[in-house]
Amino acid sequence: MIPFKLSDELIAQVTQHIEEKKDTLLLELLEDVHYADVAEIIDELNLDEATYIIKLLDSEKTSDILTELDDDLREKILENLSAKEIAEEIDELDTDDAADIISELPDERKQEVISELEDKEHAKEIVELLRYDEDSAGGLMAKELVKVNENWNVLTCVKEMRKQAEEVTRVHSIYVVDDDDILKGRLSLKDLLTTSTRTNIKDVYIPKVDYVNVDDKAEDVAKVMSKYDLEAIPVVDEMKRLVGRITIDDIVDVIKEEAEKDYQLAAGITQDVEADDSIWELTRARLPWLFLGLVGGAGAAYIMGFFEDYLETQTTLLMFTPLIAAMAGNVGVQSSAIIVQGLANDDLKGSISNRLIKEMLLAMLNGIILSILLFVFAWVWRGQMDVAIAISISLFVVIIVAGIIGTFIPLFLDKRGIDPAIATGPFITTSNDIFGILLYILIAKMIIGA
Amino acid sequence: MIPFKLSDELIAQVTQHIEEKKDTLLLELLEDVHYADVAEIIDELNLDEATYIIKLLDSEKTSDILTELDDDLREKILENLSAKEIAEEIDELDTDDAADIISELPDERKQEVISELEDKEHAKEIVELLRYDEDSAGGLMAKELVKVNENWNVLTCVKEMRKQAEEVTRVHSIYVVDDDDILKGRLSLKDLLTTSTRTNIKDVYIPKVDYVNVDDKAEDVAKVMSKYDLEAIPVVDEMKRLVGRITIDDIVDVIKEEAEKDYQLAAGITQDVEADDSIWELTRARLPWLFLGLVGGAGAAYIMGFFEDYLETQTTLLMFTPLIAAMAGNVGVQSSAIIVQGLANDDLKGSISNRLIKEMLLAMLNGIILSILLFVFAWVWRGQMDVAIAISISLFVVIIVAGIIGTFIPLFLDKRGIDPAIATGPFITTSNDIFGILLYILIAKMIIGA
Numbered sequence: 001m002i003p004f005k006l007s008d009e010l011i012a013q014v015t016q017h018i019e020e021k022k023d024t025l026l027l028e029l030l031e032d033v034h035y036a037d038v039a040e041i042i043d044e045l046n047l048d049e050a051t052y053i054i055k056l057l058d059s060e061k062t063s064d065i066l067t068e069l070d071d072d073l074r075e076k077i078l079e080n081l082s083a084k085e086i087a088e089e090i091d092e093l094d095t096d097d098a099a100d101i102i103s104e105l106p107d108e109r110k111q112e113v114i115s116e117l118e119d120k121e122h123a124k125e126i127v128e129l130l131r132y133d134e135d136s137a138g139g140l141m142a143k144e145l146v147k148v149n150e151n152w153n154v155l156t157c158v159k160e161m162r163k164q165a166e167e168v169t170r171v172h173s174i175y176v177v178d179d180d181d182i183l184k185g186r187l188s189l190k191d192l193l194t195t196s197t198r199t200n201i202k203d204v205y206i207p208k209v210d211y212v213n214v215d216d217k218a219e220d221v222a223k224v225m226s227k228y229d230l231e232a233i234p235v236v237d238e239m240k241r242l243v244g245r246i247t248i249d250d251i252v253d254v255i256k257e258e259a260e261k262d263y264q265l266a267a268g269i270t271q272d273v274e275a276d277d278s279i280w281e282l283t284r285a286r287l288p289w290l291f292l293g294l295v296g297g298a299g300a301a302y303i304m305g306f307f308e309d310y311l312e313t314q315t316t317l318l319m320f321t322p323l324i325a326a327m328a329g330n331v332g333v334q335s336s337a338i339i340v341q342g343l344a345n346d347d348l349k350g351s352i353s354n355r356l357i358k359e360m361l362l363a364m365l366n367g368i369i370l371s372i373l374l375f376v377f378a379w380v381w382r383g384q385m386d387v388a389i390a391i392s393i394s395l396f397v398v399i400i401v402a403g404i405i406g407t408f409i410p411l412f413l414d415k416r417g418i419d420p421a422i423a424t425g426p427f428i429t430t431s432n433d434i435f436g437i438l439l440y441i442l443i444a445k446m447i448i449g450a
Numbered sequence: 451m452i453p454f455k456l457s458d459e460l461i462a463q464v465t466q467h468i469e470e471k472k473d474t475l476l477l478e479l480l481e482d483v484h485y486a487d488v489a490e491i492i493d494e495l496n497l498d499e500a501t502y503i504i505k506l507l508d509s510e511k512t513s514d515i516l517t518e519l520d521d522d523l524r525e526k527i528l529e530n531l532s533a534k535e536i537a538e539e540i541d542e543l544d545t546d547d548a549a550d551i552i553s554e555l556p557d558e559r560k561q562e563v564i565s566e567l568e569d570k571e572h573a574k575e576i577v578e579l580l581r582y583d584e585d586s587a588g589g590l591m592a593k594e595l596v597k598v599n600e601n602w603n604v605l606t607c608v609k610e611m612r613k614q615a616e617e618v619t620r621v622h623s624i625y626v627v628d629d630d631d632i633l634k635g636r637l638s639l640k641d642l643l644t645t646s647t648r649t650n651i652k653d654v655y656i657p658k659v660d661y662v663n664v665d666d667k668a669e670d671v672a673k674v675m676s677k678y679d680l681e682a683i684p685v686v687d688e689m690k691r692l693v694g695r696i697t698i699d700d701i702v703d704v705i706k707e708e709a710e711k712d713y714q715l716a717a718g719i720t721q722d723v724e725a726d727d728s729i730w731e732l733t734r735a736r737l738p739w740l741f742l743g744l745v746g747g748a749g750a751a752y753i754m755g756f757f758e759d760y761l762e763t764q765t766t767l768l769m770f771t772p773l774i775a776a777m778a779g780n781v782g783v784q785s786s787a788i789i790v791q792g793l794a795n796d797d798l799k800g801s802i803s804n805r806l807i808k809e810m811l812l813a814m815l816n817g818i819i820l821s822i823l824l825f826v827f828a829w830v831w832r833g834q835m836d837v838a839i840a841i842s843i844s845l846f847v848v849i850i851v852a853g854i855i856g857t858f859i860p861l862f863l864d865k866r867g868i869d870p871a872i873a874t875g876p877f878i879t880t881s882n883d884i885f886g887i888l889l890y891i892l893i894a895k896m897i898i899g900a
Contacts (some may be wrong), residue, residue, distance in 0.1 A: 226706070
């Protein structure tokens with residue numbers, strides 16, 4: 001396919017059409033453009049232009065566009081629309097997307113928009129979805145699904161399905177429930193096509209069906225769906241009643257967000273920022289971690305202060321402090337990243353102590369190789385055997401301790417129910433800076449002597 | 451659902467059954483366990499036990515288990531099986547999974563296994579898939595799909611579909627081709643169900659269909675599918691002939707791998723390792739980056755060597771070198787991570803120079819705040835105004851330069867067609883260490899004077 005490519009010319013053309021109010025040309029230009037691509041175009045426009053396009057296109061398309069827009073811009077555009085206009089957009093959306101957009105509105109507006117919704121059944125479902133935590137299965141699920149009663153026969157079933165299918169964009173599975181709406185199993189489309197119309201559903205459905213509970217964490221739903229290669233999963237409430245279904249495209253978003261969050265934490269960034277956010281937002285995401293780094297560096301300096309008289313005579317030692325601190329940080333980040341990833345993928349087996357022993361062996365192997373290299377460099381360069389020995393042995397010890405700390409902290413946080421990903425990046429680097437320098441000076445002092 | 455939880459008891463039970471050769475008990479125990487979970491159990495066993503289970507269960511289940519196993523273990527198990535046994539497993543698999551497993555075999559075995567395959571049509575398709583690069587659309591796609599000729603009517607179509615559907619686990623879309631197998635469009639199941647049986651496909655199919663080319667990069671296919679929320683996409687060759695289809699579950703794997711790779715690079719790890727890999731594999735993934743860090747530290751020390759006489763009189767300055775180096779590293783990693791993520795998500799807009807200016811403003815804001823804090827700390831602690839000024843002004847400059855380098859390098863690599871993710875982590879940290887220290891000493895010397 002020729003993928004859509006956002007060009008400056010296209011944006012210029014759109015802006016010009018808006019300025020000259022050439023609605024027909026604008027509609028023609030955007031007609032065959034996918035809503036996700038129109039959203040990309042709109043993300044480049046100013047608020048007035050963006051609102052103009054949203055008001056111009058019909059709500060079938062704009063509702064989808066709204067779901068794809070940058071959060072900040074969507075918020076501003078919705079402020080420019082009346083409750084009735086928003087309700088028209090919401091009427092076009094599946095319940096999950098509808099609930100997502102409504103939940104972003106200020107409280108009074110929520111009420112107004114909901115009362116303006118045309119389809120009362122739809123409105124009821126959206127309101128139900130609003131009460132779930134957005135990071136839970138309930139927050140991800142949509143109410144649109146195809147379900148049949150176990151007491152029907154295939155003929156009734158096909159008739160009912162056709163009716164239901166009109167509201168469901170993609171039929172993944174047909175869920176079978178009893179009279180109390182309790183999930184009993186599923187039907188395959190294939191079986192339905194090949195079974196006689198008088199057969200009872202009870203006799204053909206597959207009683208084995210994966211499902212999640214409405215309060216399960218989004219992250220866990222993602223794990224289950226990707227592990228079992230599911231494209232949709234039914235959601236049940238505390239009484240095992242079928243209340244919704246989650247499709248894989250929502251899970252793809254969860255997986256991406258999860259990965260981005262971990263990546264940003266490892267790089268010392270919080271708050272889910274993007275390159276195009278404002279300087280103020282980016283500062284709020286970055287400054288706290290830099291401050292942590294500053295504290296680490298100041299701490300390291302302060303520790304050196306205790307040994308000042310000694311260090312004044314050992315300039316060579318001082319020149320290697322950045323190296324020791326950097327290596328402690330690098331090893332710590334590596335170790336913690338491997339643990340964080342193992343925890344995220346659920347593939348860490350064995351006890352904590354085994355893991356620490358393994359990390360120690362690994363650090364020793366790396367440590368020996370790097371220490372020998374450092375020894376050669378320091379000795380050849382400075383010609384002081386004792387100093388070279390002191391520096392390289394310190395490096396060896398620091399690498400081992402850094403590896404153990406980097407392994408232990410995320411495991412410890414995880415056991416305590418805290419997201420281990422915060423342990424990577426500046427957090428580990430900073431603590432390793434401080435103890436790395438301390439170990440370094442103590443060991444060096446021991447080896448070189450006063 | 452009650453998610454499957456791997457327990458030590460379960461493993462112990464399995465091992466015992468194997469030891470005592472209690473096949474019936476073993477079969478009973480594993481009967482209702484999902485193949486992905488059986489794979490988790492097998493990953494915990496030794497090679498002989500693993501092979502025992504693979505030989506015991508029927509190939510319909512074991513073929514799926516094999517696709518889920520850890521790569522190393524699968525390789526070893528396959529070594530323990532005859533070509534005929536492997537062929538039996540392969541016969542059960544969809545072409546994409548089959549090709550993945552065969553491609554891991556040594557060359558002579560590949561031939562043997564392929565010649566043992568029962569279904570010659572299946573074998574031909576697998577061989578076709580083997581020639582595509584594994585990171586391309588061709589490497590991801592399966593040959594199993596449902597396609598109909600535009601010249602058929604709905605009745606023929608439904609008949610043919612039933613036949614084809616037997617080989618296809620999940621029908622996502624029905625693709626419409628002409629007599630030359632050229633992709634013309636798609637049919638919705640819904641339309642098919644609601645149209646008269648004598649209608650011609652030509653009159654009802656949807657000519658607009660997203661597709662990818664067989665040589666498109668896996669990463670780009672993932673972007674297209676997740677952007678447009680597609681659950682399957684057809685793959686065409688150079689002549690636009692329909693040659694396969696890619697489903698979203700494979701794309702989920704691509705997205706996860708991509709995210710893990712970037713995460714590991716940011717943490718200074720290569721080679722796609724896991725916590726449970728051998729110490730040797732982990733060392734190979736970690737040592738090169740640590741070596742880079744060592745070179746950076748040694749470089750910083752070497753630079754300080756040029757100013758040795760000066761630095762001997764300035765112990766305070768020396769005590770702050772780890773802080774300066776760490777901050778240069780932290781800022782660089784933050785900036786590069788944001789750029790790398792923006793590039794990965796295709797949402798970096800505007801020119802490089804605009805981006806550098808923004809990063810500079812951001813760094814100035816962070817720099818001013820952190821420098822003031824550092825000034826206060828250094829002044830209060832050491833009581834030397836000139837030194838405190840020198841250190842804090844250096845920090846300010848270093849933060850700005852580090853931010854610019856962190857922004858520029860990934861953008862530069864990307865323009866050159868190199869994966870910008872390698873710029874994050876130790877690479878940036880190391881280069882920033884060196885120039886950070888150099889800037890620090892030069893600025894301090896200028897302010898404090900000799």
